[in-house]
Amino acid sequence: MNGKRATAFVPGHVTAFFSAHPAEDPAAAGSRGAGLTLSDGVDVTVTLVDDADAADDSPVALALNGEPATIGAVGDVLAALDVRARVTLATDLPVGAGFGVSGAAALGTAFAANAAADRGRSENELVRIAHEAEVERGTGLGDVVAQARGGIPIRLEPGAPGHGVLDGVPAHARVEYVTFGELSTEDVLAGDTAALTQAGERALSRLRADPRLPTLMDASREFAERADLLVPEVAEAIEAVATAGDSEDPDGFGGSAAMAMLGRTVFALGTGLSDAGYDPAVCHTHPAGARLVGEAQ
Numbered sequence: 023m024n025g026k027r028a029t030a031f032v033p034g035h036v037t038a039f040f041s042a043h044p045a046e047d048p049a050a051a052g053s054r055g056a057g058l059t060l061s062d063g064v065d066v067t068v069t070l071v072d073d074a075d076a077a078d079d080s081p082v083a084l085a086l087n088g089e090p091a092t093i094g095a096v097g098d099v100l101a102a103l104d105v106r107a108r109v110t111l112a113t114d115l116p117v118g119a120g121f122g123v124s125g126a127a128a129l130g131t132a133f134a135a136n137a138a139a140d141r142g143r144s145e146n147e148l149v150r151i152a153h154e155a156e157v158e159r160g161t162g163l164g165d166v167v168a169q170a171r172g173g174i175p176i177r178l179e180p181g182a183p184g185h186g187v188l189d190g191v192p193a194h195a196r197v198e199y200v201t202f203g204e205l206s207t208e209d210v211l212a213g214d215t216a217a218l219t220q221a222g223e224r225a226l227s228r229l230r231a232d233p234r235l236p237t238l239m240d241a242s243r244e245f246a247e248r249a250d251l252l253v254p255e256v257a258e259a260i261e262a263v264a265t266a267g268d269s270e271d272p273d274g275f276g277g278s279a280a281m282a283m284l285g286r287t288v289f290a291l292g293t294g295l296s297d298a299g300y301d302p303a304v305c306h307t308h309p310a311g312a313r314l315v316g317e318a319q
C-alpha cells in the first residue's frame with residue numbers, strides 16, 4: 023500500500039434550468055443554464071494504491087458514505103491521470119436527486135488524485151478531465167464547470183475551460199431542500215431534448231436580462247413546466263411554498279421554490295419550505311468553487 027492521500031471538497035450544485043449542447047468533442051459538449059452551488063457538498067479522499075496491492079485491473083475502489091459504490095466518471099478521471107487509488111466520498115446530499123454528486127465525485131477525484139500523485143496539472147486541466155468524464159458517462163453536462171466556479175453560476179456557453187463561458191448572479195442565500203426521490207440524468211439526456219433546450223434558452227435570456235435570484239427562481243419554475251419535467255410531489259411543494267407566502271421571511275425570498283434538475287427535489291430560498299410546513303435540509307449558497315482541503319503521507 024502506497025498510502026499517499028489527499029482530500030478535496032466540492033460544493034453540491036442544483037441546476038435551476040438548462041439547455042443541452044452535445045458535441046463530438048466532450049470538452050466542447052455541455053449545457054447552458056444556471057443554478058446554485060451549495061455549502062452541502064462532497065468530501066472526496068483519494069488514497070494511492072500500489073500496483074501490487076490492486077486486486078484487479080480497475081483503477082479505482084469507490085466507497086460512498088462507507089458503502090461500496092460505482093460512479094463511472096470517477097474511474098475515468100483516475101485513468102486519465104494514470105492513477106490507481108481508493109476513493110472515498112462523504113456527503114449528506116442524496117445521490118441521483120439533482121445535486122450534482124457525480125460531478126462532484128469526478129471533480130474532487132481529479133483535484134485529490136493530482137495532489138496525491140503529484141501529477142502537476144493545472145486547475146483548468148483538472149476541470150476539463152472531470153467534465154469530459156461526466157459528459158461521456160451521460161451523468162451531467164454543466165455541473166463540473168459550475169462546481170469549479172462556486173457561487174451562483176450562469177453557464178453562458180457550454181463546455182470545459184477553453185470552450186465554456188461562465189458568469190454568475192452576485193448574491194448569497196440560505197437554501198432549503200427536500201428530496202422525494204431520484205430521476206435518472208442518463209435517461210433524460212438520452213431522450214429527446216429539443217423542447218427542454220428551447221425552454222432552457224428562453225430561461226437563460228430572462229436571467230441575462232435580469233441577473234437576480236428571484237428571476238432565476240421564476241425562470242426555473244417556467245422551465246420545469248415548459249420542458250415537461252415537473253413531477254407531482256415537486257409541483258405540490260412549489261405551490262405550498264408560494265401559498266405560505268413571504269411575511270415570515272427575513273431575506274425577502276418567501277414563496278420562492280423550484281425544482282432541481284434532474285431530481286425529484288424541490289429547493290427554496292430563505293425559509294420557504296419550513297414556512298410551508300416541510301422539514302427541509304438547510305444550507306447556503308457556497309461562495310467558492312472546489313478546493314483541496316488536505317494532503318497526507
Ligand SMILES: Nc1ncnc2c1ncn2[C@@H]1O[C@H](COP(=O)(O)OP(=O)(O)OP(=O)(O)O)[C@@H](O)[C@H]1O
Nearest residue numbers: 091092117118119120121122123124125161207284
Ligand atoms: N446509491 C446510489 N444511488 C444512486 N446513484 C448511485 C448510487 N451509488 C452510485 N450511484 C451512481 O451515481 C451516479 C448518479 O448520477 P446522477 O447524475 O444520476 O446523479 P447526481 O450526480 O447525484 O445528480 P444530478 O442529477 O444533479 O446529475 C450514477 O452514475 C449512479 O450509477
Ligand SMILES: CC(C)(CO)[C@@H](O)C(=O)[O-]
Nearest residue numbers: 037040053162163164165
Ligand atoms: C444535465 C444536468 C441538469 C444534470 O444534473 C446538469 O449537468 C446541467 O445543468 O447541465
